[in-house]
Amino acid sequence: xxxxxxxxxxxxxxxxxxxxxxxxxxxxxxxxxxxxxxxxxxxxxxxxxxxxxxxxxxxxxxxxxxxxxxxxxxxxxxxxxxxxxxxxxxxxxxxxxxxxxxxxxxxxxxxxxxxxxxxxxxxxxxxxxxxxxxxxxxxxxxxxxxxxxxxxxxxxxxxxxxxxxxxxxxxxxxxxxxxxxxxxxxxxxxxxxxxxxxxxxxxxxxxxxxxxxxxxxxxxxxxxxxxxxxxxxxxxxxxxxxxxxxxxxxxxxxxxxxxxxxxxxxxxxxxxxxxxxxxxxxxxxxxxxxxxxxx
Amino acid sequence: xxxxxxxxxxxxxxxxxxxxxxxxxxxxxxxxxxxxxxxxxxxxxxxxxxxxxxxxxxxxxxxxxxxxxxxxxxxxxxxxxxxxxxxxxxxxxxxxxxxxxxxxxxxxxxxxxxxxxxxxxxxxxxxxxxxxxxxxxxxxxxxxxxxxxxxxxxxxxxxxxxxxxxxxxxxxxxxxxxxxxxxxxxxxxxxxxxxxxxxxxxxxxxxxxxxxxxxxxxxxxxxxxxxxxxxxxxxxxxxxxxxxxxxxxxxxxxxxxxxxxxxxxxxxxxxxxxxxxxxxxxxxxxxxxxxxxxxxxxxxxxxxxxxxxxxxxxxxxxxxxxxxxxxxxxxxxxxxxxxxxxxxxxxxxxxxxxxxxxxxxxxxxxxxxxxxxxxxxxxxxxxxxxxxxxxxxxxxxxxxxxxxxxxx
Numbered sequence: 170x171x172x173x174x175x176x177x178x179x180x181x182x183x184x185x186x187x188x189x190x191x192x193x194x195x196x197x198x199x200x201x202x203x204x205x206x207x208x209x210x211x212x213x214x215x216x217x218x219x220x221x222x223x224x225x226x227x228x229x230x231x232x233x234x235x236x237x238x239x240x241x242x243x244x245x246x247x248x249x250x251x252x253x254x255x256x257x258x259x260x261x262x263x264x265x266x267x268x269x270x271x272x273x274x275x276x277x278x279x280x281x282x283x284x285x286x287x288x289x290x291x292x293x294x295x296x297x298x299x300x301x302x303x304x305x306x307x308x309x310x311x312x313x314x315x316x317x318x319x320x321x322x323x324x325x326x327x328x329x330x331x332x333x334x335x336x337x338x339x340x341x342x343x344x345x346x347x348x349x350x351x352x353x354x355x356x357x358x359x360x361x362x363x364x365x366x367x368x369x370x371x372x373x374x375x376x377x378x379x380x381x382x383x384x385x386x387x388x389x390x391x392x393x394x395x396x397x398x399x400x401x402x403x404x405x406x407x408x409x410x411x412x413x414x415x416x417x418x419x420x421x422x423x424x425x426x427x428x429x430x431x432x433x434x435x436x437x438x439x440x441x442x443x444x445x446x447x448x449x450x451x452x453x454x455x456x457x458x459x460x461x462x463x464x
Numbered sequence: 465x466x467x468x469x470x471x472x473x474x475x476x477x478x479x480x481x482x483x484x485x486x487x488x489x490x491x492x493x494x495x496x497x498x499x500x501x502x503x504x505x506x507x508x509x510x511x512x513x514x515x516x517x518x519x520x521x522x523x524x525x526x527x528x529x530x531x532x533x534x535x536x537x538x539x540x541x542x543x544x545x546x547x548x549x550x551x552x553x554x555x556x557x558x559x560x561x562x563x564x565x566x567x568x569x570x571x572x573x574x575x576x577x578x579x580x581x582x583x584x585x586x587x588x589x590x591x592x593x594x595x596x597x598x599x600x601x602x603x604x605x606x607x608x609x610x611x612x613x614x615x616x617x618x619x620x621x622x623x624x625x626x627x628x629x630x631x632x633x634x635x636x637x638x639x640x641x642x643x644x645x646x647x648x649x650x651x652x653x654x655x656x657x658x659x660x661x662x663x664x665x666x667x668x669x670x671x672x673x674x675x676x677x678x679x680x681x682x683x684x685x686x687x688x689x690x691x692x693x694x695x696x697x698x699x700x701x702x703x704x705x706x707x708x709x710x711x712x713x714x715x716x717x718x719x720x721x722x723x724x725x726x727x728x729x730x731x732x733x734x735x736x737x738x739x740x741x742x743x744x745x746x747x748x749x750x751x752x753x754x755x756x757x758x759x760x761x762x763x764x765x766x767x768x769x770x771x772x773x774x775x776x777x778x779x780x781x782x783x784x785x786x787x788x789x790x791x792x793x794x795x796x797x798x799x800x801x802x803x804x805x806x807x808x809x810x811x812x813x814x815x816x817x818x819x820x821x822x823x824x825x826x827x828x829x830x831x832x833x834x835x836x837x838x839x840x841x842x843x844x845x846x847x848x849x850x851x852x853x854x855x856x857x858x859x860x861x862x863x864x865x866x867x868x869x870x871x872x
Contacts, residue, residue, distance in 0.1 A: 175697030178722075182689040291710035293717075299745050300720035309696075311721035314689070383717075384686045385710045393684050428690035433681040434653065436690075 178308045179425045185314045187421025189379055192321035193394070194401040194413040195328060196372035202345040202408030203365040206256055206268035212391035212398060213276035214244065214370055218377025219386045220283055226294050233294055233381050234316075240374040248370030249363045251275075256366070257359065276391060283388035291387045299383070317379035324375045325414060328368070332410065341365050345408060400440040404447045406454025415456045416443075503544040504805045506531070506795070507566030507575045509587065514554030519784045520579045523601050524549060526781065526788020527576070529773050534792070540799050548572055552583065559583045563590040573805045576791050577616075579784075581605040588616045596807070597814040599794045601787035605655060609835040615815050619791040620756055621827050621840035624659030627754040628704075629841030630856040631730060632667040634865065635702075642867075644701035644727055648677035650691055650715060651706025660732040660754065661706030668702075676700045685711060692718035705731035713743045720747055720872060727868035728752065735847060746850065750869030753852070754842035757786035757827050760853075761843065762860055765793065766826040790825045797823040828860065 193215060200208040218240050222233035259267045302311040332338040343351040344358045344365070352358050380386070397420070405416030420440055427436040447454060508527060511520035531545045539545055548570065552559040559578055566572045567590070575591055577584050577600025584603030591598035592615050599617045604624055608616070622629065635643065647668055651661040658680070669675060676698040679691050692715065695703060703719070703726040705712050712734025728750075734740060735753035759770050759780050769789055773781045781789070798817050804810035822831040831839050844856035846866060853863040 172697055175693060178693040178697065179690060182693060186687065186689070293710070293713065293743060295742055295745060297745070300717055300747060302721045302723060304723075309722040311689075311718075314721070385714055386686075390684075390686065393686070425690050429694060432679055433685055433691060437682070 174307045175429065176426075177306065179429055180422065181305075181308045181310060182314075183422035183425030184418065185310070185318045186425060187418035188318040188321040189376065190397070190401060190417035190421045191414040192324050192372055192379070193376045194398050194405065194417045195325060195410050196369040196376070197398050198402040198405065198408055198410055198413040199365060199369040199372075201402065202410075203341070203362050203369075204252070204256060204268075205265055206272070207265060207399075208272050208369070209269060209395060210272040210275040210279065211369070211373055212394035213279040214247075214373040215377040215380065215394060216386060216388065216391045217279050217283065218244065218374040219381035219384075220287060220292070220377075222378045222381040223292050223294050223386060224287070226296075227292075233296075233378055234320075237375060237378050240378065241371050244370040244374035245367035248367035251370070252363045252366035253359075257362070276395075280388045280391065287388070289388060291385045293385045294381055296382070311383065313383040317382050320375055320379045324372060328372065328410065331368075337361070337364065341368075397437075397440040400444040404443050404454060405456045409454065409456060412454055412456030416454075501543045503546045504540055504574065504799075505546045505548055505570070505572040506792075507548050507550075507563070507570060507572030509550045509552045509559050509562035509566070509578050509583075511554035511579055511583065512549075512551040516554045516579050516583070519602070520554070522782065522784025523579050523788040525773075525777055526601070526785040526790075527792060529769070529776055529781070529785065530789045530792030530796075532776060533769070533772055533789075534796060540796055540805060541803065543805070552578060554580075554583070556582055556586050559587045560590055563587045567591070567594045567596060567807070571807065573807065574795055574799070576795060577601055577603065581608055584608055584616075585611060588613050591615055594807070595811050597795070597798070597811050597818070599791050599818075601791040602784075606659075609837045613836055614834070615811075616836035617794060617818055617832050618836055618838050619794045619825070619830065620787055620838060621830065622756070622838055622842050624656050625663035626838075626840070627660045627732065627756075627842040628664035628730065628844075629667075631752065631754070631844050632664055634844075634856055634867075635668065635673070635728075636671050638867075644673060646674050646676045646698070646700045647702040647704060648679075648695045648698055648700035648726075649675060649704045649706070650677070650679040650681065650695065652685075652708060652711050653680050653682050654706075654708070657706040657708055657732060659706075661704050664704055664730070673702070681711070683708075683711070686714060688715045688718035689721075691715065692722050692724065695719065696722045696724040701727045703729045705729075705734070707731045707734045709734050709737050709740075713740065716744050716747075716751070716872075720744070725871050729869060729872075730754075730844075735852060736845065741847075741850065747872040748847040748850070748852075749872050750866055751847045751872070752855075753845050755783075755845050755854075756842050757781075757783045758843060758845065758854055760862060761826070761828070762862075763826055763828050764824060769826045786826055790827050790830070793825045794818065794823050794830065797821075 197208060197211045200206055221240050222236040225231045225236040226233050256268055298312050302309045332342055340356045340361045343356055344361045348358050401417045401420055402413050405412030420443055423439050424436050427439055510524050511517060527547055531547050534540055534545045550562045552562050566575060575596050577598060578587055579602040581603045584600045585608060588598050592613060598615045599619050601619055649661050649665050651658045677695050677700060705715055712731045730752035735751050736755050741748050798814040799805045802813045802817050822829050843854050843860055845852045846855040848863045854860050855863055855865040
């Protein structure tokens with residue numbers, strides 16, 4: 170039985186990690202909700218954003234958080250273009266399968282370009298406050314991890330408000346729930362879907378910046394992220410943003426706690442075990458509710 | 465298929481001819497004084513392309529620096545040294561063919577090894593069949609010494625398991641009151657990285673220093689928060705990291721975030737990287753690392769090696785270059801002592817001499833056990849006042865060992 174302080178420290182670390190997972194999974198599940206596409210390149214964009222944060226810090230000495238002023242709008246634009254220019258052109262009959270191939274290709278292109286531009290060397294942003302931390306009830310909280318969590322929480326809250334309180338959010342949710350019905354009531358679903366994609370990619374920009382604060386990055390790192398993120402959105406119920414966030418927190422926490430008895434290698438398997446269990450017992454996901462049960 | 469079979473010997477022949485021609489050109493001008501005697505040819509196959517191209521080229525520079533140094537001093541036994549280097553493309557089949565060719569048809573006088581365990585084992589076998597002495601610069605894994613080779617010598621201070629021997633001796637020699645009681649180990653899931661950490665672990669455990677954390681992480685790990693939390697909660701007095709580079713940096717940063725302060729912290733490879741201090745925000749005080757080669761090491765031939773290498777290649781030598789050079793030094797010492805360098809009975813005399821003697825090299829004095837495993841240990845370096853300095857063994861030290869380690 171691990172000691173109390175270690176348990177508490179692991180819970181704190183797990184929650185901080187879960188927050189980041191939640192933001193990243195939210196974007197991924199949004200694409201599926203909007204278009205039923207599997208966006209393999211989501212985590213590649215995440216690493217791209219992390220590289221841009223690292224590069225702007227390394228080159229111009231800017232705080233990585235400042236890079237979001239550029240990357241968030243840039244990624245939003247890229248998302249809209251990606252949906253309108255490429256994914257919307259796929260034939261509906263084979264959309265899900267072809268979208269996997271298409272976004273797989275995009276992921277490879279991004280990885281290749283990153284390797285070409287920045288080489289395969291592992292990078293880490295060197296921040297003055299990189300090792301700073303403070304103590305809360307016996308657990309140490311690193312400032313960079315807290316900033317990353319804060320970013321994720323703010324972005325998720327903003328996403329929630331946008332989805333629930335704005336006309337665009339209503340239109341987007343209507344498009345997710347029933348595209349034909351949404352069109353019948355006068356929603357331009359094509360445009361809304363494009364913006365929805367942009368929104369998803371914008372979360373990758375924020376997530377990438379948060380990731381770069383306290384992690385090593387290298388071009389092929391995205392393969393390491395896409396698996397757990399896919400597992401999270403299935404457990405959370407495909408297409409459900411709150412479901413993805415809840416599943417992310419739970420699995421992030423579990424991963425952190427399981428590292429105590431199992432070690433780093435085996436604790437990773439929690440995502441895939443959860444994925445198998447979900448598919449076997451409750452394919453519609455554990456947090457999705459009625460929306461997710463429809464598909 | 466047929467055409468490729470036909471073409472290969474031509475390509476090999478052409479390549480060989482070019483290499484001989486190049487060697488001849490390179491030797492022009494300086495050879496006049498020894499013109500009467502035949503040169504000593506040293507056959508080498510190196511991975512100049514493929515997976516190991518980077519370190520392979522490093523070793524090649526080391527060999528070339530050695531040949532130049534020897535020839536500048538009038539050669540070996542009064543004969544010029546000529547290198548015949550073939551490219552094995554990092555391929556284990558090629559390396560066998562290369563050494564067969566070098567020994568069998570090119571009739572080289574001596575052979576020395578390629579780079580990496582994967583190529584050293586098959587090529588060592590060829591050398592054994594022909595009864596050739598086989599000194600090699602880069603086969604440090606345990607399996608090299610389990611093949612029953614009697615002709616092989618690894619020209620470096622220590623295999624991975626023995627890297628920390630000087631540190632183990634130091635810790636175990638501490639008075640009972642000062643001696644640490646608990647230790648934490650975190651190693652990457654990689655034979656080399658684990659070898660270094662577990663070599664020290666088994667020695668400390670035998671002496672009664674309790675292992676309180678023993679973590680293994682996959683090579684792609686980037687989040688070290690949980691491992692750091694475990695180490696901190698254990699309150700281990702000693703921390704040993706079996707690291708490459710970035711994982712070591714990440715683990716150190718994660719531990720600093722948790723304000724963990726061990727009495728001693730040792731990491732393989734990472735702290736000797738030129739980028740290391742900047743990567744951990746200059747909080748390096750007291751961090752230890754074993755190192756196989758240092759440009760600052762006070763061994764007699766090292767200063768000369770560094771100066772000449774700089775003049776020849778316009779950069780300072782690193783470990784790969786030093787290993788190539790050391791291999792040459794070992795062979796040269798045997799040749800000078802025995803007084804011959806050709807195929808046949810001479811080779812066994814060279815082998816016997818190396819088994820019985822100690823050789824002074826740029827990485828320190830080397831001697832070997834019956835399997836060709838070096839009997840030494842790596843030097844231990846410590847970060848002192850913003851610079852990494854040799855602290856162990858005592859005869860090579862640049863600064864005093866600081867224990868317990870100051871807070872980072």
